[in-house]
Amino acid sequence: MNIGVIFAGGVGSRMNSKKALPKQFLSMHSKPIIIHTLEHFENHEEIDAIVISCVETWLDYMKELVAKYNITKVKKVVPGGETGQMSIYNGLCAAEQVANGEPSVVLIHDGVRPLINAKLLSDSIASVKENGSAITSVPVKETVLMVKDEAQNRIDYVPNRANTRLARAPQSFWLEEILEAQRKAISEGRKDFIDSCSLMQYFGKQLWLIDGPMENIKITTPDDFYTMRALLDAKENAQIYGLEE
Numbered sequence: 001m002n003i004g005v006i007f008a009g010g011v012g013s014r015m016n017s018k019k020a021l022p023k024q025f026l027s028m029h030s031k032p033i034i035i036h037t038l039e040h041f042e043n044h045e046e047i048d049a050i051v052i053s054c055v056e057t058w059l060d061y062m063k064e065l066v067a068k069y070n071i072t073k074v075k076k077v078v079p080g081g082e083t084g085q086m087s088i089y090n091g092l093c094a095a096e097q098v099a100n101g102e103p104s105v106v107l108i109h110d111g112v113r114p115l116i117n118a119k120l121l122s123d124s125i126a127s128v129k130e131n132g133s134a135i136t137s138v139p140v141k142e143t144v145l146m147v148k149d150e151a152q153n154r155i156d157y158v159p160n161r162a163n164t165r166l167a168r169a170p171q172s173f174w175l176e177e178i179l180e181a182q183r184k185a186i187s188e189g190r191k192d193f194i195d196s197c198s199l200m201q202y203f204g205k206q207l208w209l210i211d212g213p214m215e216n217i218k219i220t221t222p223d224d225f226y227t228m229r230a231l232l233d234a235k236e237n238a239q240i241y242g243l244e245e
Helices: 033-042 056-068 085-097 120-131 175-185 196-202 222-240
Strands: 002-008 049-054 074-079 103-111 133-139 154-155 165-174 210-211
Touching: 002 033, 002 085, 033 049, 033 056, 033 103, 033 120, 049 085, 056 074, 074 085, 085 175, 085 210, 103 120, 103 175, 120 133, 120 165, 120 210, 154 196, 154 222, 165 175, 175 196
Parallel strands: 002 049, 002 103, 049 074, 133 210
Antiparallel strands: 103 165, 133 165
16 A cells, blocks of 8 residues: 555644634645645555544534535545654554555655655656665755854865765655654654655664655745745746647
């Protein structure tokens, strides 16, 4: 079984939405951002089920959206946690219930990362089955500076750009393995891992990279929102004028 684990536990404090909506529910091209995300999983033939970990006070609204937009593969919508890691953990526990003992691949994905495609989901599943993991990444296009002090105004060193990648999502694993690592971290009092890639590396797991689309950004700030709109506009125009293959 292949399960999309979508976490949407943030409240979008950096988006400064006038309607006080969490960023995943902001409308873009007549539908909420998270619906754009979910539709990629819904329409992919290899995805068997979806679970959503959502900010608790918006659970009912999330369920209403799932019904309104006919996202039929969603099997569970559960509350998020006090940290991003715990929101993912809650989603993984829901996926465990859905899998019901069947060996399963989980694709852990941000609800506010809608600019993905079917190839990325297929590549993620294939990499987990072949290598045990799939961390979406893109090349670094600018120079990265490693800073030395807390003020962050002294350069420690400049890593070779050729050996540097940006981690994105989905980050995919065997459900049993990522749950084992999550539960071990929690037992050690660790609930602050920034993402699943960092958690798995902490426990010495071998991680494999796959290429993702450069436009696969996380919609966190107003600038990201406008970038997403421009990209969707360009895609729509390409379809209208027959420019997209």
